[in-house]
Amino acid sequence: xxxxxxxxxxxxxxxxxxxxxxxxxxxxxxxxxxxxxxxxxxxxxxxxxxxxxxxxxxxxxxxxxxxxxxxxxxxxxxxxxxxxxxxxxxxxxxxxxxxxxxxxxxxxxxxxxxxxxxxxxxxxxxxxxxxxxxxxxxxxxxxxxxxxxxxxxxxxxxxxxxxxxxxxxxxxxxxxxxxxxxxxxxxxxxxxxxxxxxxxxxxxxxxxxxxxxxxxxxxxxxxxxxxxxxxxxxxxxxxxxxxxxxxxxxxxxxxxxxxxxxxxxxxxxxxxxxxxxxxxxxxxxxxxxxxxxxxxx
Numbered sequence: 001x002x003x004x005x006x007x008x009x010x011x012x013x014x015x016x017x018x019x020x021x022x023x024x025x026x027x028x029x030x031x032x033x034x035x036x037x038x039x040x041x042x043x044x045x046x047x048x049x050x051x052x053x054x055x056x057x058x059x060x061x062x063x064x065x066x067x068x069x070x071x072x073x074x075x076x077x078x079x080x081x082x083x084x085x086x087x088x089x090x091x092x093x094x095x096x097x098x099x100x101x102x103x104x105x106x107x108x109x110x111x112x113x114x115x116x117x118x119x120x121x122x123x124x125x126x127x128x129x130x131x132x133x134x135x136x137x138x139x140x141x142x143x144x145x146x147x148x149x150x151x152x153x154x155x156x157x158x159x160x161x162x163x164x165x166x167x168x169x170x171x172x173x174x175x176x177x178x179x180x181x182x183x184x185x186x187x188x189x190x191x192x193x194x195x196x197x198x199x200x201x202x203x204x205x206x207x208x209x210x211x212x213x214x215x216x217x218x219x220x221x222x223x224x225x226x227x228x229x230x231x232x233x234x235x236x237x238x239x240x241x242x243x244x245x246x247x248x249x250x251x252x253x254x255x256x257x258x259x260x261x262x263x264x265x266x267x268x269x270x271x272x273x274x275x276x277x278x279x280x281x282x283x284x285x286x287x288x289x290x291x292x293x294x295x296x297x
Contacts, residue, residue, distance in 0.1 A: 027292055028078055035156065035183040035279040039215065040074075041269040042067045043295035044243030044250070045094040048190065048215065049075065050181065053155050058085040059102065060179070060190055061095040065126075066296030068101025074294055076105065085150060085158075086139070087112040089192030090176045091127040098296075103133035112150055114163050114177040115143040122172060144177055146205055156183040161209065162194060164201040173218060174198035180207065186279035189233060191217035191224070199229040209233045212284060213277055214264070216240045220251020230262045237286060238266045239275050243295065246270075 030036045030051055038049040042063035050058040057080055063071055083106045088096045111134045116122040148160040162178040169175060176192025189211035195218055214235035217224035219242045238259050242250040259266045267275045273290030
């Protein structure tokens with residue numbers, strides 16, 4: 001009898017130890033059969049991590065150069081060593097600065113970026129450095145315009161909404177690669193730094209912009225997230241990535257008022273910390289965590 005009791009105690013201890021091991025990382029919000037989206041607090045920059053139900057990994061933007069190490073370490077702590085899709089919304093430092101560190105830390109299977117006409121003069125030393133890293137890694141390069149399909153699987157798909165083909169803009173922000181993510185019955189819309197000119201052109205396409213969760217454009221600047229765009233998107237939740245006491249004063253009061261008038265529940269990384277969305281077969285949940293701070297400055 002004593003031997004049987006001892007075996008039971010050992011079994012219970014092992015099960016408890018295994019359970020503790022599985023939950024060792026308090027920042028791992030993944031659930032089976034859900035899309036987990038982290039909207040990271042990277043200060044005055046942008047970075048989001050999408051973990052799909054089949055373990056496909058997509059990283060959208062990489063923050064500033066100084067953020068790359070913290071972003072990489074966080075992802076490694078989730079036991080991820082391969083990123084299926086690295087998405088760079090547009091070639092500004094606060095969106096692609098950490099990309100070189102990401103290439104140094106992970107196997108990157110595909111690099112997605114907006115197809116920008118030569119007249120826009122998108123080239124920079126940093127952007128060239130990132131593209132060189134992609135070529136060295138032998139990543140698949142996927143230039144995208146509106147309607148381009150990135151991935152399509154049983155429970156989810158990701159499609160480019162902008163830049164709209166043949167549109168010319170005076171501001172590089174308007175060439176931002178905007179992504180529509182459908183998973184189960186949920187939709188997420190990532191708009192980079194797209195401003196009102198790009199939003200107006202998106203509204204002219206036949207793509208349904210209706211979304212549950214909107215990643216607000218250009219850190220909540222007043223030049224983005226117009227009333228017309230909100231009317232078409234009809235988001236339930238909005239997420240704004242901005243740094244505390246930033247010099248741009250993002251998010252602007254005008255944008256916050258438009259979101260309030262549209263009855264959109266709004267989360268800001270400068271006040272709420274990292275925002276985590278989990279999308280299930282019949283709905284989604286939102287949590288925040290101020291301890292997940294990946295701002296390298």
